[in-house]
Amino acid sequence: MPQAPAGSRTLTVVRQRESLGAAADLDFALGLLQKVKTGSLGPTLRLYRPVPTVAFGQRDTHLPGFDAAARACRELGFEPLVRKAGGRAAAYHERTLVIDHLEPEADAIAGAKGRFSRFGELLAGALRDAGVEAGVGEIPGEYCPGEFSVHGSDPLIPERRIKLVGTAQRVVAGGWLFSSVIVVADSAPIRAVLEASYAALGLEWDPATAGAADDLVPGLDVDAVEAAVIAAYGRYAPLSYAEFPSLL
16 A cells, blocks of 8 residues: 655545536546646545546547447447547446546656556555455456556456456646546446447457446445545545635
8 A cells, every 4th residue: 555755745635526527527637737737736636426428548539430439428328538548448427436636746757657556556455445355457358458457356256357447647747647437336337338339449358347346345335435545545645625616
């Protein structure tokens, strides 16, 4: 578990009570990163529950099936968007938790890979605290594959592993944004929209890798996972709390 570095600055936790809308939520995070870059915002942890969204990677837009994939998302009630970060399509909805972690840093590029490892372990630890057998590492056939994805294991069938957390990062001169999405509950719609999207894009994956934390720990909800995440970040840095309007 990451520990607070000596002399670390306080991390301000902000709960966004309602989604601003699929595109507006993503754009708001980028706006916060510009504030960090210019020094008008310090270390911040923004948490919110999004509306149904499929965030495509830039590479997805160059595939011949992208328009069909976007149509499939809309038909299933998910808003298709293209994110600035890399990777492949990822889906989320109201029973997921989005975490935007921003900090100013003079040489933000130098620590980019280390952040994926550090915060992947932090989030896996938070899920373990919530009762999930979680670990870090890509699992074969997962959607939006990544070296530092967080997965959960079925306690009854240990070889069954599902992806629970995807992470992405954006770095600018003077700061960074590390975004994470935890799929907590209601995995069926997410799996359905990913199956439709990836089929349209012509990308192979294993739908069995898509799931939610409550598939492994029945009854687990977003409130419990959010509390575990905040506690984990409290071991990373001193925390303070602010209301969402303070970010506007």
